[in-house]
Amino acid sequence: MDRHSLTTGELVRQACRSGALAEQTSGLASGFAQANLVILPKSLAFDFLEFCQRNPKPCPLLEVTEPGNPVPQLTAPSADLRSDLPRYRVWENGELVEEPTDISHRWQDDFVSFLIGCSFTFERALLQAQIPVRHVELGVNVPMYCTNRPCQSAGVFHGPLVVSMRPLNPADAIRAVQITSRYPSVHGAPVHLGLPEQLGITNLARPDFGDAVPVGDHELPVFWACGVTPQAAVMAAKPPLVITHCPGCMFVTDVLDETLAAG
Amino acid sequence: MDRHSLTTGELVRQACRSGALAEQTSGLASGFAQANLVILPKSLAFDFLEFCQRNPKPCPLLEVTEPGNPVPQLTAPSADLRSDLPRYRVWENGELVEEPTDISHRWQDDFVSFLIGCSFTFERALLQAQIPVRHVELGVNVPMYCTNRPCQSAGVFHGPLVVSMRPLNPADAIRAVQITSRYPSVHGAPVHLGLPEQLGITNLARPDFGDAVPVGDHELPVFWACGVTPQAAVMAAKPPLVITHCPGCMFVTDVLDETLAAG
Numbered sequence: 001m002d003r004h005s006l007t008t009g010e011l012v013r014q015a016c017r018s019g020a021l022a023e024q025t026s027g028l029a030s031g032f033a034q035a036n037l038v039i040l041p042k043s044l045a046f047d048f049l050e051f052c053q054r055n056p057k058p059c060p061l062l063e064v065t066e067p068g069n070p071v072p073q074l075t076a077p078s079a080d081l082r083s084d085l086p087r088y089r090v091w092e093n094g095e096l097v098e099e100p101t102d103i104s105h106r107w108q109d110d111f112v113s114f115l116i117g118c119s120f121t122f123e124r125a126l127l128q129a130q131i132p133v134r135h136v137e138l139g140v141n142v143p144m145y146c147t148n149r150p151c152q153s154a155g156v157f158h159g160p161l162v163v164s165m166r167p168l169n170p171a172d173a174i175r176a177v178q179i180t181s182r183y184p185s186v187h188g189a190p191v192h193l194g195l196p197e198q199l200g201i202t203n204l205a206r207p208d209f210g211d212a213v214p215v216g217d218h219e220l221p222v223f224w225a226c227g228v229t230p231q232a233a234v235m236a237a238k239p240p241l242v243i244t245h246c247p248g249c250m251f252v253t254d255v256l257d258e259t260l261a262a263g
Numbered sequence: 264m265d266r267h268s269l270t271t272g273e274l275v276r277q278a279c280r281s282g283a284l285a286e287q288t289s290g291l292a293s294g295f296a297q298a299n300l301v302i303l304p305k306s307l308a309f310d311f312l313e314f315c316q317r318n319p320k321p322c323p324l325l326e327v328t329e330p331g332n333p334v335p336q337l338t339a340p341s342a343d344l345r346s347d348l349p350r351y352r353v354w355e356n357g358e359l360v361e362e363p364t365d366i367s368h369r370w371q372d373d374f375v376s377f378l379i380g381c382s383f384t385f386e387r388a389l390l391q392a393q394i395p396v397r398h399v400e401l402g403v404n405v406p407m408y409c410t411n412r413p414c415q416s417a418g419v420f421h422g423p424l425v426v427s428m429r430p431l432n433p434a435d436a437i438r439a440v441q442i443t444s445r446y447p448s449v450h451g452a453p454v455h456l457g458l459p460e461q462l463g464i465t466n467l468a469r470p471d472f473g474d475a476v477p478v479g480d481h482e483l484p485v486f487w488a489c490g491v492t493p494q495a496a497v498m499a500a501k502p503p504l505v506i507t508h509c510p511g512c513m514f515v516t517d518v519l520d521e522t523l524a525a526g
Contacts, residue, residue: 170455177440178452189441192433194457194483220457 003028009076012252013084022086022101024248026120033186033257034250035062035075035115036227037085038234039103039243042067045112047155051233052114054152058161058229060117060185062253068109075253081113087246094238103243111243116227117186118250119164121257125179131172134213141248142166143207144226148200151229159233162208163191163199163223167215173222180224182261192223199223266291272339275515276347285349285364287511289383296449296520297513298325298338298378299490300348301497302366302506305330308375310418314496315377317415321424321492323380323448325516331372338516344376350509357501366506374506379490380449381513382427384520388442394435397476404511405429406470407489411463414492422496425471426454426462426486430478436485443487445524455486462486 001020006012009032015021025034040048045067052059063075070081082104090098090106100106119142123133135142142164149161168176173193181189192199204221205212209228215221234242245251264283269275272295278284288297303311308330315322326338333344345367353361353369363369382405386396398405405427412424431439436456444452455462467484468475472491478484497505508514 170457170461174440174453174456177437178444181441181444190437193437194433195481198433198481218458218461 008032009252009254010078013076013079016086016101017080017083019101025086025250025252026248029252030124031257033062033075033253033255033260034118034120035253036118036231037081037243037245037251038114038116038230039081039111040114040234040239041108041241042110042112044156044239047157048114048230048234050154051151051157052116052230054154055229056184057187057191057225058151058227060187061114062117062185062255063115065113067112070107070111070113072113072115072253075115075255076251077254079251081251082107085245085251086249089244089246091235091242091244093240094235099246106243115251115253116230117260118227119187119224120250121186121260122180122183124257125183126176129175129179131168131176131179134167135211138213140213141210143204143212144209144228145199145201146208146232151233156237156239157233159229159236161191162226162229162232164210164226165204165207165221165223167213167219168222169219173220176222184262185260187225187227190222191225194220196221196223271295272515272517273341276339276342279349279364280343280346282364288349288513288515289511292515293387294520296325296338296516296518296523297381297383298516299381299494300344300508300514301377301379301493302344302374303377303497303502304371304504305373305375307419307502310420311377311493311497313417314414314420315379315493317417318492319447320451320454320488321414321490323450324377325380325448325518326378328376330375333370333374333376335376335378335516338378338518339514340517342514344514345370348508348514349512352507352509354498354505354507356503357498362509369506378514378516379493380523381490382450382487383513384449384523385443385446387520388446389439392438392442394431394439394442397430398474401476403476404473406467406475407472407491408462408464409471409495414496419500419502420496422492422499424454425489425492425495427473427489428467428470428484428486430476430482431485432482436483439485447525448523450488450490453485454488457483459484459486
């Protein structure tokens with residue numbers, strides 16, 4: 001599998017469908033927006049949609065499919081969400097039961113798929129502006145932290161805001177606010193910067209998810225709302241059945257990152 | 264003099280011209296942009312114009328007049344810059360020699376007037392977004408600091424970047440970056456936040472100009488480029504003759520603050 005040949009969303013999805021790609025999608029199809037996936041039965045879909053609507057910074061919806069239809073008509077009309085991600089996670093009552101590369105055998109006529117914007121889009125915009133992104137430089141996962149700030153709950157879904165952190169010098173932090181403000185559908189502007197204790201984060205070296213990265217004395221930790229927030233809310237609700245992408249194994253759309261820019 | 268009656272730039276300027284107003288203009292003609300004034304003979308005007316061009320954040324030019332013409336055709340075509348400010352300062356070889364309310368007696372055919380954007384415009388935008396501005400709440404002058412960052416020099420003009428500081432909580436600081444980014448012609452986005460020592464500022468309680476304001480533990484100091492920068496550069500050059508506004512006694516234009524917004 002030559003990852004460099006996967007230059008579009010369509011090519012990545014074909015590689016997933018054929019079984020050639022079963023690993024993380026970071027760096028693939030540069031310029032095409034990638035998305036987090038949550039699949040729930042319709043009985044829970046309204047609550048979850050309302051949760052996303054009430055918490056748009058951690059849960060920016062790129063698309064919500066018709067019940068039972070595995071095709072995301074708006075963001076990748078040639079795709080099939082049952083096969084076009086590298087790897088999935090199937091959860092029953094909050095327990096991980098399976099990590100398949102295809103979920104056709106689990107599909108239900110009442111499934112609703114939620115595609116949620118991913119920070120890869122704004123990280124690309126930062127890198128294009130020559131703003132260094134530490135975890136990308138180090139080749140590790142972005143550090144993520146549960147905060148002391150509860151999301152607005154909706155039905156059975158509730159939980160803390162989860163944030164990702166990127167250390168930046170003050171001038172780059174200001175520029176990063178400007179750049180990421182242009183991308184409200186992929187978490188948008190930071191939610192916080194500079195004073196992690198206000199978020200209930202006592203030790204930046206111990207993220208709740210992902211990997212720790214060093215923060216220099218000359219830098220501020222800058223925090224963005226994170227797509228792990230809706231996943232954590234779903235897991236906390238322990239629904240009978242939910243399917244998500246496997247961490248890092250995102251759905252690659254046909255949408256250009258640049259078309260997600262608000263201005 | 265009922266300050267509340269001075270609701271437009273035109274009314275403020277008439278009050279200055281008649282001698283009824285000889286004090287600071289903060290809060291007057293709400294919604295109309297106010298400007299810093301620097302008047303130099305044409306022999307120095309090119310150097311100063313180049314200094315402003317090279318340092319647009321501290322020196323955002325709203326208008327540069329034709330040599331000898333005291334009328335700012337673009338920003339207030341009914342105005343006369345010789346009489347329409349509350350009070351002026353006349354400097355000879357770097358020494359303050361006079362603080363008149365009219366400079367007709369000093370006017371020269373080779374005078375060029377520079378009108379430089381003022382932070383009142385973006386402070387109004389912050390207040391309209393319910394972002395508290397500490398020095399406005401306390402009724403004092405904004406604290407200003409000379410930094411360790413030299414401006415780009417031009418001819419005889421050189422000097423440090425001078426910044427103003429407003430303490431904000433992290434969420435308001437992010438919002439303030441977004442709001443003030445819309446106003447590039449009045450200093451625009453902050454130049455720094457959170458780590459004053461990087462600017463060579465060792466004690467926030469001792470500003471070089473203006474008044475100290477308290478910074479809470481929950482707040483970050485946010486720094487904007489300041490219109491005192493060009494004035495300091497002019498003073499350091501000790502030109503034979505320069506005329507400026509008296510601190511706080513600004514020129515009030517016909518330009519609406521809102522028309523200065525870039526988007």
